[in-house]
Amino acid sequence: MKYDRQDVIEKATNLFWEKGFHATSMRNLQEVIDMRPGSIYACFGCKDGLFKETLRYYADKGRSNLQTCVETTATPLDALKLFIHNAVLGNPDAPNSMCMLVKSISELTENDNPELLDESKQLLRGIENAFTDLLTQAVERGELDASKDPRRLARFLQMQLMGLRAYAQANKGTVSVEEMLDDMFSCLH
Amino acid sequence: MKYDRQDVIEKATNLFWEKGFHATSMRNLQEVIDMRPGSIYACFGCKDGLFKETLRYYADKGRSNLQTCVETTATPLDALKLFIHNAVLGNPDAPNSMCMLVKSISELTENDNPELLDESKQLLRGIENAFTDLLTQAVERGELDASKDPRRLARFLQMQLMGLRAYAQANKGTVSVEEMLDDMFSCLH
DNA sequence: GTAATAAATGAACAGTCGTTCAAAATGAGC
DNA sequence: GCTCATTTTGAACGACTGTTCATTTATTAC
Numbered sequence: 001m002k003y004d005r006q007d008v009i010e011k012a013t014n015l016f017w018e019k020g021f022h023a024t025s026m027r028n029l030q031e032v033i034d035m036r037p038g039s040i041y042a043c044f045g046c047k048d049g050l051f052k053e054t055l056r057y058y059a060d061k062g063r064s065n066l067q068t069c070v071e072t073t074a075t076p077l078d079a080l081k082l083f084i085h086n087a088v089l090g091n092p093d094a095p096n097s098m099c100m101l102v103k104s105i106s107e108l109t110e111n112d113n114p115e116l117l118d119e120s121k122q123l124l125r126g127i128e129n130a131f132t133d134l135l136t137q138a139v140e141r142g143e144l145d146a147s148k149d150p151r152r153l154a155r156f157l158q159m160q161l162m163g164l165r166a167y168a169q170a171n172k173g174t175v176s177v178e179e180m181l182d183d184m185f186s187c188l189h
Numbered sequence: 190m191k192y193d194r195q196d197v198i199e200k201a202t203n204l205f206w207e208k209g210f211h212a213t214s215m216r217n218l219q220e221v222i223d224m225r226p227g228s229i230y231a232c233f234g235c236k237d238g239l240f241k242e243t244l245r246y247y248a249d250k251g252r253s254n255l256q257t258c259v260e261t262t263a264t265p266l267d268a269l270k271l272f273i274h275n276a277v278l279g280n281p282d283a284p285n286s287m288c289m290l291v292k293s294i295s296e297l298t299e300n301d302n303p304e305l306l307d308e309s310k311q312l313l314r315g316i317e318n319a320f321t322d323l324l325t326q327a328v329e330r331g332e333l334d335a336s337k338d339p340r341r342l343a344r345f346l347q348m349q350l351m352g353l354r355a356y357a358q359a360n361k362g363t364v365s366v367e368e369m370l371d372d373m374f375s376c377l378h
Numbered sequence: 379g380t381a382a383t384a385a386a387t388g389a390a391c392a393g394t395c396g397t398t399c400a401a402a403a404t405g406a407g408c
Numbered sequence: 409g410c411t412c413a414t415t416t417t418g419a420a421c422g423a424c425t426g427t428t429c430a431t432t433t434a435t436t437a438c
Contacts, residue, residue, distance in 0.1 A: 002415075020296045022211040026396055036417050037397070047396065098295055105359045106287055106295045107209045121359055155356075155364065156372050162359075163352020167344075170294045170310055170351075175344065183345050187376030191385070215426055225387050226427070236426065 003043070008033045013054040018095035020107050021051055021116070052119055058100045059123035062087075066130055076134040077143050080157065081185055088164055088177055097168040099124075099161070128158045144188075153188070160184050192232070197222045202243040207284035209296050210240055210305070241308055247289045248312035251276075255319055265323040266332050270374060273350055277357055277366055286357040288313075288350070317347045333377075342377070349373050 011033045016024050026047055030037060044050035065086060069079040088097065096103065101124045108117040135150035135157075137143075144153075164184065168177050200222045205213050215236055219226060233239040254275060258268040277286065285292065290313045297306040320343035327333040333342075353373065357366050 019298060019301075020211070022209070023296065023298070023301065025394075027394080038399075038418075039416055041397065042415075102355055102359070103295050106292050106355065107212065109208060109212070112208075112212065124359055152368065152372070156369065159352040159356040159369060160349065161352070162355045163348040163350070166291055166295065166351045166355060167348040170291070170313055179341065180345065180348060183341070214424075216424085227388075227429075228386050230427065231385075 003035060003039065005043070008035065008043075009053055009057050012050055013057050013100070014095050016051060016054050017058065017100040017103070020103055021113075022107060048113070048116060051116060055101065055104065055116070055119055055123060059126065062127055063130060065090075066127075070134070075141065075143050076138040077188075080131065080134055080138075084157070084161055084164075084184075085181060087161060088168055088181065097172070098165050101127075102162050102166070124158075128154050131157055157188075192224060192228065194232070197224065197232070198242055198246045201239055202246050202289070203284045205240060205243050206247065206289040206292070209292060210302075211296060237302070237305060240305060244290065244293065244305070244308055244312060248315065251316055252319060254279075255316075259323070264330065264332050265326040266377075269320065269323055269327075269346065273346070273353075273373075274370060276350060277353055277370065286361070287354050290316075291351050291355070313347075317343050320346055346377075 012029055015029060015032050019028070026037060026040070029040065029047075029050070033040075035043075040050065044053060066079070066083045069083040069086070070076070073079045073082055087099070101120045104120040105117065105124070108120065110117060131154035132150050135144065135148075135153045139146055139148060139150055144150075164177065164180060167180070168175070201218055204217060204221050208217070215226060215229070218224075218239070219229065222229075224232075229239065233242060255268070255272045258272040258275070259265070262268045262271055276288070290309045293309040294306065294313070297309065299306060321339050324333065324337075324339035324342045324346075328335055328337060328339055353366070353369060356369070357364070
């Protein structure tokens with residue numbers, strides 16, 4: 001009976017997301033995804049390979065979340081607001097309020113894990129590009145002042161999203177993230 | 190000949206800051222601080238103990254940097270601006286553009302390292318409190334509108350600082366941090 | 379210079395790490 | 409039911425982990 005690859009990757013993603021790359025041992029993974037080492041290595045090559053796959057899965061889920069936001073809101077800006085709101089407060093039982101890609105960039109080094117680090121950076125850039133597209137639409141529709149630069153705005157939004165998720169992690173349960181979201185969007189205009 | 194404790198802690202801080210807690214082995218530390226295991230354990234107890242000491246050293250350095258900014262600028266708001274500018278761009282050969290405390294909060298878990306995690310959170314809160322004090326002064330002096338809430342502003346600033354440093358790490362060399370700093374301060378008013 | 383005290387050493391420990399691979403279990407085709 | 413190919417297993421490997429402690433080296437006091 002072959003393993004359900006999707007299911008395995010999702011479980012691995014949650015574990016890596018929670019504990020980080022270095023603190024997650026192959027034995028931890030073996031328990032969580034219920035596979036023996038031989039099978040894991042036959043499927044994914046090595047720990048790095050499995051981790052890279054989880055990074056892509058995580059980023060894909062992010063992109064599809066954003067797409068859902070676009071489809072369920074009236075304007076590009078509303079879609080962005082909803083996406084960011086969901087990213088920080090959306091599912092309370094997420095392994096971590098921090099972005100998994102940011103966590104990875106935080107713990108990986110150019111010397112020790114250049115491939116995984118570059119992959120994380122690239123995936124993060126992909127999400128920022130999706131922000132840029134939406135902000136461009138917002139300007140075209142007149143939802144945003146035409147003087148605004150969508151790329152610069154996307155960069156700023158990405159930075160604040162990274163910050164807010166990290167801040168929420170650092171102050172779990174003691175702070176009103178809603179209030180901070182208001183502050184964040186009120187300085188878009 | 191007793192070791193220079195200050196020097197040892199500084200070297201350990203830089204290594205932990207660069208590689209993170211988990212990826213830094215005691216043998217890495219032994220090389221960098223040029224001490225044999227027995228001496229390290231006699232001085233600091235265990236790896237956690239040494240790490241905690243470096244966290245405090247790092248936060249202390251941050252606080253004294255802020256104090257220097259206060260002393261070399263005309264107004265509280267200028268001091269804050271200078272501090273944040275320096276934190277992100279100040280010393281280009283810092284081990285990491287991310288905040289060491291944020292990196293630590295990112296990689297540590299309540300389950301595995303509760304003490305180190307709490308210490309990091311607490312130190313970060315200390316810095317935010319210093320922000321609050323300065324912003325309170327700014328309101329008192331009329332540098333900021335009296336309608337602004339210093340605590341809320343400090344929270345917002347802290348979040349953005351965390352975000353900006355993480356963003357700078359994720360986009361090393363490809364982005365104008367100066368521009369982003371402008372955006373960041375222009376939405377204070 | 380010698381004895382007593384303090385500091386530094388590094389080989390060694392038990393445990394865990396990522397990874398391998400011969401053997402066992404399973405599935406497919408007839 | 410038998411055969412062949414695929415998949416899964418888990419004991420085992422060498423390397424590395426954080427840590428200890430008997431021994432050596434350095435410092436102090438007389």
